[in-house]
Amino acid sequence: MTSPPGAASSPPEAAASGPPVLEIAGAEKSFGAVAVLRGVSLSVRRGEIHALLGENGAGKSTLMRILLGAESADRCQMKLAGEPYAPPGPGAAQRAGVVMVPQERTLCLHLTVLENVVLGLEPARAGFVRRGAAREIAERALGLVTGVGRRIPLDVRAGSLSVADQQLVEIARALAQGGAATREDGLSAKVLVLDEPTASLGQDDAARLFTRVHALKAAGLAVVLVTHFLADVRAHADRYTVLRDGTVKGEGDPKVTPPEQIVREMLGRELEAARVEPGGDARGAPHDEGVLLDVNALGGCDRPRSATFVLRRGEVLGIAGLVGSGRTELLRLIAGLDASIQGTVRVRADKGVGLLSEDRGGEGLMLSRSIAENVTLSRRGSFVSRPSALFAEGARWIAELSIKASSPAQSAGELSGGNQQKVQLARLLREDYDVLLIDEPTRGIDVASKTQVLALVRELARRGKGIVLVSSQLDELVSTCDRIAVLRRGELDAPRPASEWTEERLLLEASS
Ligand SMILES: Nc1ncnc2c1ncn2[C@@H]1O[C@H](COP(=O)(O)OP(=O)(O)OP(=O)(O)O)[C@@H](O)[C@H]1O
Ligand SMILES: [Mg+2]
Structure with a gap:
């Protein structure tokens, strides 16, 4: 891993401490002759929001799919809570407590909120859908993402919700799948990956979403945030890692790293002064x-x-x-x-x-x-x-x-x-x-x-x-x-x- 000059002056981690809950080391992946990841390492702590940045095609989603067991790496060493971790598929990752809201939306809009949240959980209940238990899981998961004082109704079609609420349901569903809502004591999910969660949201809804992400972080979750919005990274992330051409080009604390430096790490050059030519x-x-x-x-x-x-x-x-x-x-x-x-x-x-x-x-x-x-x-x-x-x-x-x-x-x-x-x-x-x-x-x-x-x-x-x-x-x-x-x-x-x-x-x- 390389360290940008500015990172040396970062204050000690305020939000998160202790050993990393997630460690990825030396991830390599090629599609045919094209090397997409060339030895990427990333570590994330409990209670940390970690921004994963990079240009379109830098390899962010690919790295996250490997973490989720949805893509196999050519080489990669991972540890979860200090134990070797190599999920053969997304199911195994979920059971281990690693969940993701992918870049493409995944809700079935014609199904209800309840059905969406517990989709795929049913087989775990001995082949029966126990409605009462399913509701309880869904309610707890939604409670985690809406906070007190707000409710998303369980029995409406997902398609009838606003885009912002659909996004919250996506997160609730990921948490439910990570086992978060099956336990009285709250979170058992360890790592939540959000791949561009605010791309479809307006400013208010994005702000509300981040409030909930901070609550999840406070509850001890490690959050990996993939995004192109650098202002959000500065406002909400505790650390960042930049990928460029399949390698790590920078990492540090976004609150103290100048945005121009992060952009340079992403592009490998200065962002052209070309503000849009105003008409x-x-x-x-x-x-x-x-x-x-x-x-x-x-x-x-x-x-x-x-x-x-x-x-x-x-x-x-x-x-x-x-x-x-x-x-x-x-x-x-x-x-x-x-x-x-x-x-x-x-x-x-x-x-x-x-x-x-x-x-x-x-x-x-x-x-x-x-x-x-x-x-x-x-x-x-x-x-x-x-x-x-x-x-x-x-x-x-x-x-x-x-x-x-x-x-x-x-x-x-x-x-x-x-x-x-x-x-x-x-x-x-x-x-x-x-x-x-x-x-x-x-x-x-x-x-x-x-x-x-x-x-x-x-x-x-x-x-x-x-x-x-x-x-x-x-x-x-x-x-x-x-x-x-x-x-x-x-x-x-x-x-x-x-x-x-x-x-x-x-x-x-x-x-x-
Ligand atoms: N199945 C595949 N076959 C061939 N190439 C692929 C495949 N999947 C991904 N790639 C390539 O891997 C590279 C990295 O893609 P990836 O989706 O990880 O980028 P990203 O950083 O998430 O970009 P974005 O910001 O646009 O979402 C891209 O150049 C893409 O074309
Ligand atoms: Mg992507």
Whole structure:
């Protein structure tokens, strides 16, 4: 392990002490000829929140899957509470008290909360589902993640909960599977891995989630937090480890390590000064003549109830709002994917309207097909008959968005989460739509690529496209958009120039 210069000055571990509860040493893993982990070591103490950081494709999820027994390592020595630990599969890891909430959501939305939490536990009860016992386990597990004074009902469908509550149910389920809730005295799980738990949450919900994570930490759990949000790492983690190209490039106390140093460790270079080029000429003064989209009093069955705005050529219009305020639904209504019950959408664009869905797993990719095929999926042109051109196009986008892949022929399913997101984005950007509706384009995307993606959005506006950008990252909206409108409980306020907004004001308006 290497130690960054700043780490030497770290104060002694305040939150956690004693020997590590989890030790990973010399983890190696290759997929074919590609070495993804090259001797990674990581140790985590009881009562510690340990952030695992790195660019898209750095190997974070792979390392965590090895810890969970979901992937086999080529070489790896692990110890849990001082004992050798080598789980043959996720079941064994759970029984040993190592559980994970994976990067991709896993709840069955059509099942109830209760069913989701105890799913997979039933066989342990001698082949019978003992309803009373199951409820008790679920209640205890949910109690651990909601704290006192809040309840998530057991008998509602998981799909009817907010995204934030679904996330809590995911954690409750992981804890229940780790045996946490089968014991009166609380936690028997030892290690909880959260792979990008706040990627789909707004600021308030993320803050609430962290409150609960701190409670779990206080109860003695070791938490490994995989995330791209460095501010969260600084605010909540006791230690961090950076992975780059399958090796550890830095570790220390994030509260005393300058963020620039952590970024340098992640990227192997400085983060380019390229703050997003704020629209230049176009910013604040979109071309008046070219109205692309005229949305008037648009409402759906639930949310939004009423949205009115005009989108012009060369303009990026931001939509801010809390998770659940109706932002995604608004985009779907405009795109005509859901039926509106009131209002009108007039599209004055020859080349139509394209949508980047926030749900990258569900709607977006053909996982068994190559990156090149996925990128060119919706507009093939002459590619079908010319594989060399197909791959050249794939390679172009791999370069453009810094997609980490072995070649354009690699299947999309083999990419890391953030890189899959980039493939979808590439497909949309490649289209020649006049209007682009982009929902959370930087979700799961690392800090260097975020800047790139946002710069591309600006570039598209410069070329005369109109863009509606939904993002939970308020700094992103302020730096990228020409105008921003806030969606509050289904009502869209009139857009105002981005120069009139700050992050704080947006948050205040959105949550008022
Ligand atoms: N089954 C597989 N076959 C081939 N390559 C794979 C497979 N699984 C993962 N990889 C490769 O391993 C590398 C590391 O992926 P991993 O999912 O661990 O990254 P990550 O750090 O979690 O990234 P992200 O931040 O995007 O989630 C990637 O380059 C990915 O393409
Ligand atoms: Mg990952």
